[in-house]
Amino acid sequence: xxxxxxxxxxxxxxxxxNYKPVLWDIDLAIPExxxxxxVGPNGAGKSxxxxxxxxxxxxxxxxxxxxGKSYDKQRSIVAYVPQKGSVDWDFPTTVxxxxxxxxxxxxxxxxxPGKKEKKNSLEALEKVGxxxxxxxxxSQLSGGQQQRVFLARALVQNAEVYFMDEPFQGxxxxxxxxxxxxxKELRKRNKTVIVVHHDLQTVPEYFDxxxxxxxxxxxxxxxxxxxxxxxxxxxxxxxxxxxIIK
Amino acid sequence: MTMTSVQIEIQLIAxxxxxxxxxxxxFLVLRKMSLISDAISHSILPGIVIGFFMTQDLSSPWLxxxxxxTGVLTVILVEFIQxxxxxxxxxxxxxxxxxxxxxxxxxxSRGANDVHLDVDAVLxxxxxYAPLYRWEWGALDMGPQSLWIIGIVLVVNIVLLLLxxxxxxxxxxxxxxxxxxxxxxxxxxxxxxxxxxxxxxGSFEAVGAILVVALMIVPAASAYLLTNKLExxxxxxxGFGVFSAIAGYWLAHWLDASIAGSISVxxxxxxxxxYLFAPRRGLISNIYKRKRQKMEVSLLTFLLxxxxxxxxxxxxVKHLGEHINWNNKMAxxxxxxxxxxxxxxxxxxxxxLTEKGETFTNEAIDYIxxxxxxxxxxxxxxxxxxxx
Numbered sequence: 339x340x341x342x343x344x345x346x347x348x349x350x351x352x353x354x355x356n357y358k359p360v361l362w363d364i365d366l367a368i369p370e371x372x373x374x375x376x377v378g379p380n381g382a383g384k385s386x387x388x389x390x391x392x393x394x395x396x397x398x399x400x401x402x403x404x405x406g407k408s409y410d411k412q413r414s415i416v417a418y419v420p421q422k423g424s425v426d427w428d429f430p431t432t433v434x435x436x437x438x439x440x441x442x443x444x445x446x447x448x449x450x451p452g453k454k455e456k457k458n459s460l461e462a463l464e465k466v467g468x469x470x471x472x473x474x475x476x477s478q479l480s481g482g483q484q485q486r487v488f489l490a491r492a493l494v495q496n497a498e499v500y501f502m503d504e505p506f507q508g509x510x511x512x513x514x515x516x517x518x519x520x521x522k523e524l525r526k527r528n529k530t531v532i533v534v535h536h537d538l539q540t541v542p543e544y545f546d547x548x549x550x551x552x553x554x555x556x557x558x559x560x561x562x563x564x565x566x567x568x569x570x571x572x573x574x575x576x577x578x579x580x581x582i583i584k
Numbered sequence: 585m586t587m588t589s590v591q592i593e594i595q596l597i598a599x600x601x602x603x604x605x606x607x608x609x610x611f612l613v614l615r616k617m618s619l620i621s622d623a624i625s626h627s628i629l630p631g632i633v634i635g636f637f638m639t640q641d642l643s644s645p646w647l648x649x650x651x652x653x654t655g656v657l658t659v660i661l662v663e664f665i666q667x668x669x670x671x672x673x674x675x676x677x678x679x680x681x682x683x684x685x686x687x688x689x690x691x692x693s694r695g696a697n698d699v700h701l702d703v704d705a706v707l708x709x710x711x712x713y714a715p716l717y718r719w720e721w722g723a724l725d726m727g728p729q730s731l732w733i734i735g736i737v738l739v740v741n742i743v744l745l746l747l748x749x750x751x752x753x754x755x756x757x758x759x760x761x762x763x764x765x766x767x768x769x770x771x772x773x774x775x776x777x778x779x780x781x782x783x784x785x786g787s788f789e790a791v792g793a794i795l796v797v798a799l800m801i802v803p804a805a806s807a808y809l810l811t812n813k814l815e816x817x818x819x820x821x822x823g824f825g826v827f828s829a830i831a832g833y834w835l836a837h838w839l840d841a842s843i844a845g846s847i848s849v850x851x852x853x854x855x856x857x858x859y860l861f862a863p864r865r866g867l868i869s870n871i872y873k874r875k876r877q878k879m880e881v882s883l884l885t886f887l888l889x890x891x892x893x894x895x896x897x898x899x900x901v902k903h904l905g906e907h908i909n910w911n912n913k914m915a916x917x918x919x920x921x922x923x924x925x926x927x928x929x930x931x932x933x934x935x936x937l938t939e940k941g942e943t944f945t946n947e948a949i950d951y952i953x954x955x956x957x958x959x960x961x962x963x964x965x966x967x968x969x970x971x972x
Contacts, residue, residue: 392764394760413766418760424759425757425758429614429757430812430813430814431753431812431813431814432812432813439753439754439758446766447751448751451750
């Protein structure tokens, strides 16, 4: 196999909230073109890891490189899907308008989105099957539809690296399948997709790369090689297979 | 009756204040920061007093600059206290602004006794006197000072709004995304706080520290209930603000009462009307909607019951009470609705689903099983429920 480029390189990353480390000395190299799950228990620092890569949370120590350069220089090739619950869905705006927000980064300050941005946004909405709801107010969307809007907003950024914080949370089965198919499609086009994920059962089916995280990095690598009981026990502290009463 | 030029000037000042306040007010409401404007409006008092002591001139632009700085200082202090994690945000606000305000009050009572700077004027404004203080350019009368001040503040607000509308929108809606896109939410936050402070200072003379909050928050809160678009919300906020300002002026004229007080009364009146009668989010429409939803769910329950039971005794309309535990009134209105919509036929007192009722029920079951709430909503339109 040809040696793959490293899309995201994290060295010695430590993040602390009020002097309590949430992430401790993380070293991580994510190769280009993988669809990777970040798994770990609640409070393991999964979202924080994502936020510190994206410069939303200031790390105490360490560095992050996207294709060899700092995030500031690479913003234009990175897309981010925050947790659905992180925004106010009663905000007075429409589906199309939210998707257009994905274009704000490439526009920079002051410049307004124009025809091109609108066209790209409509295309992204079509990809996630939401074109018919483009004018709908966002408070009238179901959980699955909200997540699709967020996904469309990331797609419109036409990035190389995608970060998604729990995209499957609170969505129905149809939407979950629609989303994972889009993510697999991205991987096929050699994009790198990094997903905070909760459902351990679906990891082997959905992802080809996985990182186990619990404040420290437990393991990272191809799902086929490292997604095993040992790593799960190390990460979650219990063996989830033997701990369930049969 | 013709209006005097003084009357026109007063109304113009009031209207400009209303527009200037509605712009930052809209974003404060959406950011759930209404209380911060209350805090700023009080805590800028020491800024005004310091500016006055330094320049000995009430119309000096230094007053506005100092006051704006104190406004931003308020926000910084509130956030600092809150970040320690020892105190919640509302408590932090409650700690900061009385402290700063009282410093201002003490400064006034110690040093400004002999000058025209009294607490009443600062708190309640004095729009009636606004036309008395005029700017003169050589021998030329340029109009009231406060008209110029609020006019400049308004122009600044409009220009910044037009330039940074997109940034204001995204940082208000999604902090995480805007930070990751490099559109700094922190910068926009402090920008908005500065503008809110400047606007409050600029409006001070007209409506005072207490009522300026009403002009910032009430029009936006009313507009929020009426629209799903940010642009429209801004337009409605401005409209409500201007209407209340003008109507408030005439109310005061008629009652021979405080203009600022009357403007606030009008604002409250506008909000009350919207709160009650807003088509989709108003109180009355909500009560009606809840009632309707209850009827819809009941209808569906009744149809599902018929769908699941072939035995005649289960389908006896007189026995709905026993079987699905409804009182007579409820049962008869549900049966009536089912009949009106041709969902059931009655054979004596035995109800059965019609073909339409059968397909309706099957469709509804599918949507309920798949949890597709919106499709369920769409069914009502397709089957003309509630339309006879």
